[in-house]
Amino acid sequence: MDLDIALYFSDVFEVSEDDLNQHGAFNISLITDLPLFIDPFLLFNSDKNEYRELHDGIIKYLRFLKNKSEAGEITPGLLKSWYFFGEIKQNWLGFSKTSNHGRGLGNTFARSLDNNLVIVFNNFGNEKITKGSHLEKLCLISSGIGRDMISDFTTNLIKDYLLKYTESFAKKHIKDSKKCPMAVNKAYFDYTFERWMPRRYILPFFDGDFVLLTPKDILTKDDTWISHTDMVNSFNEIPNAIENLQLREQINNYFTRMLPRPTEPTNEEYMQALQATINRYPALIDYYIKQKEENGDQAIESSLLKVGISDQLYIKKFGYLANLLNQTAFYQIPGTTKEETKDKIEFFKDVIENKGGHHIFYVNGEPIRKERDVHILFRLTWHYTPSDVSREVDDGRGPADYKISRGSTDKTLVEFKLAGNTQLKRNLQKQLEIYKKAADAEHGFKVIIFFSEQELDRVNKILNELRILGHPSIYLVDARADNKPSGSKA
Numbered sequence: 001m002d003l004d005i006a007l008y009f010s011d012v013f014e015v016s017e018d019d020l021n022q023h024g025a026f027n028i029s030l031i032t033d034l035p036l037f038i039d040p041f042l043l044f045n046s047d048k049n050e051y052r053e054l055h056d057g058i059i060k061y062l063r064f065l066k067n068k069s070e071a072g073e074i075t076p077g078l079l080k081s082w083y084f085f086g087e088i089k090q091n092w093l094g095f096s097k098t099s100n101h102g103r104g105l106g107n108t109f110a111r112s113l114d115n116n117l118v119i120v121f122n123n124f125g126n127e128k129i130t131k132g133s134h135l136e137k138l139c140l141i142s143s144g145i146g147r148d149m150i151s152d153f154t155t156n157l158i159k160d161y162l163l164k165y166t167e168s169f170a171k172k173h174i175k176d177s178k179k180c181p182m183a184v185n186k187a188y189f190d191y192t193f194e195r196w197m198p199r200r201y202i203l204p205f206f207d208g209d210f211v212l213l214t215p216k217d218i219l220t221k222d223d224t225w226i227s228h229t230d231m232v233n234s235f236n237e238i239p240n241a242i243e244n245l246q247l248r249e250q251i252n253n254y255f256t257r258m259l260p261r262p263t264e265p266t267n268e269e270y271m272q273a274l275q276a277t278i279n280r281y282p283a284l285i286d287y288y289i290k291q292k293e294e295n296g297d298q299a300i301e302s303s304l305l306k307v308g309i310s311d312q313l314y315i316k317k318f319g320y321l322a323n324l325l326n327q328t329a330f331y332q333i334p335g336t337t338k339e340e341t342k343d344k345i346e347f348f349k350d351v352i353e354n355k356g357g358h359h360i361f362y363v364n365g366e367p368i369r370k371e372r373d374v375h376i377l378f379r380l381t382w383h384y385t386p387s388d389v390s391r392e393v394d395d396g397r398g399p400a401d402y403k404i405s406r407g408s409t410d411k412t413l414v415e416f417k418l419a420g421n422t423q424l425k426r427n428l429q430k431q432l433e434i435y436k437k438a439a440d441a442e443h444g445f446k447v448i449i450f451f452s453e454q455e456l457d458r459v460n461k462i463l464n465e466l467r468i469l470g471h472p473s474i475y476l477v478d479a480r481a482d483n484k485p486s487g488s489k490a
Contacts (some may be wrong), residue, residue: 005187005322007031007380008315009211012162013204014171023169025213026307027315028092032379034314035372036093039136039153042218042224042303043158045296054158059133061157061189063124066117074114083110085156086184088245093219094148105156109149113138129286131293136226138279140285147224160199162190166213167201174204180208221306225299231288235274238288253279309363314376317360322381324351331384335410337404338443341385345414345447348381349477352407352449356478367451367479374416374449375401412443419450425462428474446474453480 006012009028010020020027028034043055065082068074074082085105087094116138124133139150155162165186168178181204203210223229231238239255242248258273259265265273278284292299310421325331330347334340351357360377362365368374379402382389390403402414417424428446450456459476463469 001427005326005385007319007322012213013174013178019169019173020213021079021371023173024215024217025165025169025215026093026219027313028211028213029314029316029355029380030092031383032376033092033094034225034310036214036219036221036307036310037147037224038093038154038214038218039220039224039299039303040150040157041155041292041296041299042220043154044132044134045293045299046217050161053176054161058135058154058157059124062117062133062135064191065113066124069117070112079110079114083113085152087152088159088212090210091155091162091214092211093214094151105149105152108204109153127166127286129283130289134226134289136224137285137289139224140226140231140288142416146225150224159184159186162212162214162467163187163199163201163203165201165215166211169213170202170204173213178205179203180205184210200379202469216307216311217300217304219307220303221310225296225302226289226292230292231285232271232274234288234291238284238291241287243285243292245282247283249279251284254280285337313360313363313368313373314380317363318380321351321357321360321377324355324357325381331382333386337387337406337410339459340385341404341412341414341443341445344382345445345475348378348447349475353478353484358481358484361449361451361479362481367481369418369420371401371418371421374418378402378414378416413448414444417446417448419448419455419459424448424459425466428462428466428468444473447477448474449477449479450478451481 007029009015009030010017014029017027020463026036026381040058043051043058043452046052065074068078068082072094083105084107087105127133128395136150139147141485181200182203182205183198183200184203185198187201188197189195190197201210203212205211210384214259239248239251242251255277258276260269325347328347328351330344330351332343334343352361379389382402385404387404389407390405401416403411404414421427448459450459456476460469463471463474468474
């Protein structure tokens with residue numbers, strides 16, 4: 001079975017990667033979301049006037065909301081109209097568990113933003129410590145607001161720019177049969193009518209919807225440059241940057257008093273003391289942001305590196321594996337989900353171990369260490385099938401990596417694990433059997449990928465202790481680079 005593998009924008013729309021690179025766009029997958037995010041700091045810190053204007057537009061909208069909130073004009077209807085945004089799934093980026101459908105920005109984000117507009121954003125446009133205003137402040141004080149929500153909000157506020165950016169590429173490079181005029185709702189905000197307005201664009205069209213391109217140089221992976229996690233990790237450095245000696249000593253003294261004594265604080269106690277200190281001295285947030293502004297060039301370097309690695313891993317290497325698998329019987333369909341799953345795992349294992357496929361797991365000579373990347377890999381390669389393939393399905397007792405089903409009676413679960421996972425033994429003991437019962441699945445498989453002899457020894461020891469060494473439902477995939485014959489690399 002020889003399929004024309006079409007996993008990415010360039011494949012589906014028959015455009016060259018060189019044209020996409022020339023346009024500056026990331027070559028997204030049209031099978032599943034990739035874990036990349038728009039970082040508003042990259043707009044703020046950019047040398048491009050158009051990006052800085054986009055950031056100014058974000059701040060303008062927040063000032064508009066702040067003024068309305070201070071005037072007591074935010075009714076439930078306006079809250080929904082001005083604060084609620086759906087995820088822009090058409091860019092195929094973010095945290096989606098299956099395909100490209102995410103949660104969007106609903107009541108949690110809206111209430112948090114509205115409640116903090118006066119407190120957190122009280123000095124928008126009149127900053128005394130930082131150079132500018134930053135949307136990311138919201139995630140520094142509100143634990144429920146993370147990078148995905150910040151990115152979604154930013155994406156919605158620059159939606160018109162992204163649509164025009166995609167339209168310009170489509171007009172120049174995409175054939176007429178693969179693009180069409182589209183009316184897009186909530187494309188831009190009209191400050192005269194104080195409402196979001198639609199606009200028409202000529203856009204790439206795929207599977208009943210338009211597709212949106214995003215410039216590489218506003219994307220990042222993992223976390224935004226200004227983030228709650230980073231602020232926590234660098235908390236001890238923040239007071240030292242405060243020039244006011246008296247304030248610096250007050251902060252250090254307060255934080256020390258918030259920690260329990262004489263015992264060593266637990267992580268939870270440390271976090272509680274940290275949050276109490278921030279609440280008492282909110283200027284800490286501004287001083288943290290000031291530090292991030294002063295090191296803004298590192299944000300650009302870091303994001304370019306991360307996006308470059310993502311391009312190499314998700315597009316070039318994972319695409320290479322799909323083509324390797326296409327040279328086998330991987331895409332032939334057996335009679336049941338158990339047979340299909342078993343055969344696909346065995347073809348996957350053979351290509352990795354014997355046909356050079358192990359190279360796809362290595363970036364700059366180092367093996368990947370995130371199971372999420374393995375999940376993306378398998379979802380990309382397992383595309384041409386009549387089965388419903390659901391990633392990280394939660395049927396009430398925790399998420400399984402994959403559920404492969406055809407109707408309600410034919411289901412098989414698959415768990416992908418890296419051998420370095422510290423919870424591997426506990427997972428092997430309990431997880432898959434629990435998931436099978438929760439999903440009413442008759443069959444399940446474990447796939448464990450290892451990168452060294454030490455990892456293999458550890459896995460075999462665990463399997464032996466659990467008396468499941470050699471069990472037919474458990475597959476070990478040898479992705480070592482030091483025991484393979486030399487040959488072409490991905």
